[in-house]
Amino acid sequence: MEIEIKDLTVSVNDKKILNNFNLSIKKGEVHAIMGPNGTGKSTLSRVILGDNNYHVDSGDIIVDGKSILSLKTDERARLGIFLCFQNPISIDGITNSEFIRSAINANREKPVGLYEFIKDMEKEIKSLSMKDDIMHRNLNTGFSGGERKKNEVLQIKMLKPKFIIFDELDSGLDVDSLKIVCDNINDYLKNNPDTSVILITHYTRILNYIKPDFVHMMKDGHISVSGDYSLASQIEKEGYNKTSIQEEVNSVE
Numbered sequence: 599m600e601i602e603i604k605d606l607t608v609s610v611n612d613k614k615i616l617n618n619f620n621l622s623i624k625k626g627e628v629h630a631i632m633g634p635n636g637t638g639k640s641t642l643s644r645v646i647l648g649d650n651n652y653h654v655d656s657g658d659i660i661v662d663g664k665s666i667l668s669l670k671t672d673e674r675a676r677l678g679i680f681l682c683f684q685n686p687i688s689i690d691g692i693t694n695s696e697f698i699r700s701a702i703n704a705n706r707e708k709p710v711g712l713y714e715f716i717k718d719m720e721k722e723i724k725s726l727s728m729k730d731d732i733m734h735r736n737l738n739t740g741f742s743g744g745e746r747k748k749n750e751v752l753q754i755k756m757l758k759p760k761f762i763i764f765d766e767l768d769s770g771l772d773v774d775s776l777k778i779v780c781d782n783i784n785d786y787l788k789n790n791p792d793t794s795v796i797l798i799t800h801y802t803r804i805l806n807y808i809k810p811d812f813v814h815m816m817k818d819g820h821i822s823v824s825g826d827y828s829l830a831s832q833i834e835k836e837g838y839n840k841t842s843i844q845e846e847v848n849s850v851e
């Protein structure tokens with residue numbers, strides 16, 4: 599998918615959070631976004647998904663040439679936009695497999711065959727090293743932090759989105775789980791090379807597994823510096839407030 603975020607200004611309860619935010623993503627690109635707590639990273643991801651709590655004051659989000667601002671969340675999801683939440687919510691009364699199957703069917707004329715669906719889901723559950731019962735339990739109910747994160751990746755592998763935003767996927771995952779999850783994501787991206795990705799993170803560890811094409815530093819509601827992987831290591835070493843990051847990267851451009 600191609601995504602163009604243009605001069606996006608967003609507020610919640612009259613408080614401005616995103617401030618002239620700009621970002622262009624081409625098909626198949628992975629963009630990492632780093633930035634201090636409270637700078638608007640999760641807000642950006644929720645606005646892309648169409649969360650009504652956030653008011654778009656100005657600017658636009660254009661996906662494959664069309665503005666998505668007038669679309670509701672479910673319509674955006676059906677286009678192939680997927681947000682992997684920082685804190686995935688649990689829902690009682692619908693099992694994991696029912697949830698995923700109805701999401702798949704929302705995008706098809708003929709419902710997916712039950713046998714085919716279960717076989718696929720069992721395969722992905724295995725490759726994510728998840729417990730078998732995860733399929734029949736209520737969505738995220740009682741799931742551990744790591745299980746919730748893995749479950750988001752399970753949904754990705756089943757739903758096959760074209761634009762994925764990972765909001766701190768690495769938080770709550772132990773070292774082994776992080777590797778398994780990243781292997782699964784890399785496998786997905788290899789098989790679906792047109793998929794575009796925003797990877798929000800505070801740490802370079804995940805970027806050693808999933809290689810970003812660009813790294814952006816976000817500050818005060820917009821991108822203040824962009825670079826390649828070396829910007830991420832520099833941020834990790836020096837922190838967000840060192841002006842040397844700004845000067846060095848700018849002087850390279």
Ligand SMILES: Nc1ncnc2c1ncn2[C@@H]1O[C@H](COP(=O)(O)OP(=O)(O)OP(=O)(O)O)[C@@H](O)[C@H]1O
Pocket residue numbers: 610611615633634635636637638639640641642651684
């Ligand atoms: N629904 C809301 N109501 C009030 N304030 C909000 C709301 N959502 C976000 N904010 C505020 O907007 C700012 C940005 O929040 P956001 O969650 O986007 O930050 P973040 O960059 O994702 O931070 P972190 O790295 O801690 O996850 C914060 O000051 C937050 O309190």
Ligand SMILES: [Mg+2]
Pocket residue numbers: 639640641684765
């Ligand atoms: Mg956040």
